Amino acid sequence: MANVLIICASLTGSTEIMAEEMTEHLQGLGHDVTFKSFDLDPIEASRLQEFDCIMFGSYSWDDDIPFEVEDFYDDMEDVDLTGKRVGAFGSCDAYYDIYGPAIDTLATRASEQNATVYKEKFKFELEPDDQDIEYGEKFAEAVVNQET
Template sequence: MAKVILLFCSMSGNTEEIAEIIETSISNHGLEVCKFQLDMEDIKVTDLLDYKAILFGTYTWGDGDIPYELEDFYDDMEEIDLTGKVVALFGSCDSMYPDYGGAIDTFAERFKERGASDILYHLKVDLTPDDDDVKRCQQFAEDFVEQLNIYAE
């Protein structure tokens, strides 16, 4: 059974809510999900190597910036090889800003640079998830599990 790490950073609780929906959906498939809140728990970039798959969630600060509490994690990713890892990114965004969900895109590029084998589409939710967003989060999780199964074959 593939171990999945779900990492997220949340300021208002919106990205945390998205992470919980995704975790529940993936756990329903019998996968082991280890969830960590990056701004609250001591997790290192090298811990990613212990997992086959990575779900990464972040909010976007200001006009497309990564949150300050993720800057060190982002920089530390320079030192890691993620070849063969299945990665998907998600987060809460604010459509008021022109760079909608820019931090998600920035981290997606970093994961690609570090060799992640497959990066799914990025799930971007405008602020707090509504009923339609919950369905999108569940579909995102389903797509992630499907992609993980393809790589397991």
């Protein structure tokens, strides 16, 4: 059983839907999951140390992370994530030039802090459908089960 943090930024709810589905799925598998939101129920970046596995969910804003993620992103620079299993996911919109850049930015920062980042970034289009959710559940499982 892993101690998992799922933290997300979601403006119109799509990333949050996925984060909630992942939470339920991992809990169903017996993992201990803490659910947080970057704006409404944040957590200090230093507390990332408390978890075995961290799932970052975010929508994107003008080719980058949204403003409510910025401080956390900066603070992550002081946190060593060696041995932590990390996954990144979020809702995207193919209308924009860069598809889901926030997801890549967060995954890159986690890598820089020595986390074991799951090779695939899970990007889905706008509101997740049943197929996306099924995929997201498997994705979350794979992130938790990856070797460090």
